[in-house]
Amino acid sequence: MVYRLHQPATKLATVRMALQGLALPEICRLLGVGISRQSFGRWLELYEETRCVIKDPESYEARGRPATLSRDECEFMVRLAQSEPGLFLDEIRERLYDSSGVFLSVEGVHRNLVERLSITLKKPETKNVRKSLVAKYTFVEMMEFFPADFLVFTDESSFCDKDLLRSFGRSKRGTPSARYIINQNPPRLSLLPAISIEGLVALTTTFETYNGTRFEHFLEYDLLPRMNRYPDSNSVLVCDNATWHRGERVQQLCDAAGVRLMYLPPYCPELNPIELCFAAVKQQIRSSQILNRTEDPEFEIRQITAEVMVSDLCYKLYKHCGYCVPPY
Template sequence: MGYRKYNPGTKIAAVQMLAQSYSRPSICEALGFSISRQSVDRWMQIYNATQRVIRDPSEYEKRGPTRLLTTEDRVFIKELIRCEPGLAFMMKPTTLLSLATLHRNLVKDMEITLKKANTVNVRKSLVAKNIFVESMATVPADYLVFTDESSICSKDLLRNFSRSTKGDQADRSIIDPNATQFTLIPAIGFNGLLALTVTNQNVKGRNFAHFLKYALLPQMNRYPDINSVLVLDNARIHGGERIVEFCQNAGVKLMFLPTYSPELNPIEMCFSQVKSDLRRTQALVGCANSNWEIERTTYWVISASLCHKLYKHAGYNCPEIDASDSDNDDIH
């Protein structure tokens, strides 16, 4: 007879009737079930041993093969991966565990999975980052203005995927192998783009100072007010007495991000969004005026809605935004 599952109430009633000297056939007739002698004997055995009819699942013997890795082995592997997360699996003639077994133990038993690695600079200071985050906790997000530079070139923005028939290689063509490289310098506030310039020259300290003095600072306010705090990273062209002097003359408070902390700079994601759109549309391929096309795309992509999301994602003290006042731009 195959295995049959009985509900707990049936088991309890059967054991109670057996204790009252009812026979097995009469129990089956009363309960309306055909219960084997082996089942009745097993229920009585559990009752006599534990004074319970339903056995505690934690007392069941574990089925299946025994673990090949001991607790000490798993602790060692976890510590090894913590110290060297990029270790690769290698099969050798003297291997004690197959790759499948090791993978199964990592994923199912230790919940350790393989992921795309996030690059972290070893010189990044978490102490400096935490101090900066704490200092910004009470600063309204709409006070903050971020600016930075990013290079853009059409040959670096080709689509990553192409289509072809099965069995054939999918190609992509570089239309202009000597394409001009541009530098995009935007400045964003909580409510969108404040200033923008695109140049095909290498941006040096004097170029950034010119952008700051004539394009950005006239759009900012004296501290404390909306758009009155300029936040820069620690690039060399962002330093110098000239930058500090311009900000002081404009009444703008100047702050610097901790080193190697791009996650605190919302404009980094803006660059990613602009390049993603240029790659998607291939707007720079064969374009007669690439400078204008980059500016047009930047103005279209960096909306107030996007800035709201990026400021909040970076952890700044953002005010509540009415959904009806925000457009429906999504991060793509």
């Protein structure tokens, strides 16, 4: 006989009519539904046992393989993943055994995490414990009064062809894939650009590390001459809290140029659109692998930077970081 689903109201009406002495054929005629004698008998039996025509789902017999972990043990694994997300599977197994005495295989731990608890392995986002949300949102609230075309962001980054090799490669199944380093000790190039919502404003590079003196030289001779006096477009310089960004002469140079100097809250790179520009530049270099075959890496990096940090990208990144951009 084909299984047929009956609504709870139908079951309740059927049992009530049966208690009033009506026969099953008469009940089916009055309700306009077909009810088998097996279903009719089960409903009456359930009512006599529980005084209810709907069976409690908690009383159903469990189907399939019995669960290897109880509810409390599952909650322990969830709390463990939340507090220490970087644990290996064997470490989770040991913690579970120490807590409840249940010993699973590594495969069993993985299966329970993924299939039962929906906890998967992913690359974590790095966060600094000293980051202050109060300082971050105070800065965000303050920046609501500055149009995006007032803001110029600057920061430094470094490039090395060994660090920009492609992360993955293809080969036949069962055989490893190889990648080759041409320059065993390649020089590291430091890049110091500044961007506005219109694109790249100034750019300088060096094979040495940037310090306060080089940053001040960049401001005095490259960046500040291309900026305007506040309040005007490109009149607010925003940089992070690096020590050599906060030198006394940095403030003096900005004051002399009529440029307002502002600092990002500590450990908040998500508020600096130039950080995302660096990611786009490195992705372009990694994609082209130009540093592995060029004799002038400085020229190539400067050219790619100028090609990537254009107005269209900068507009999108300013908007992504939450600044007050005009309609596109």
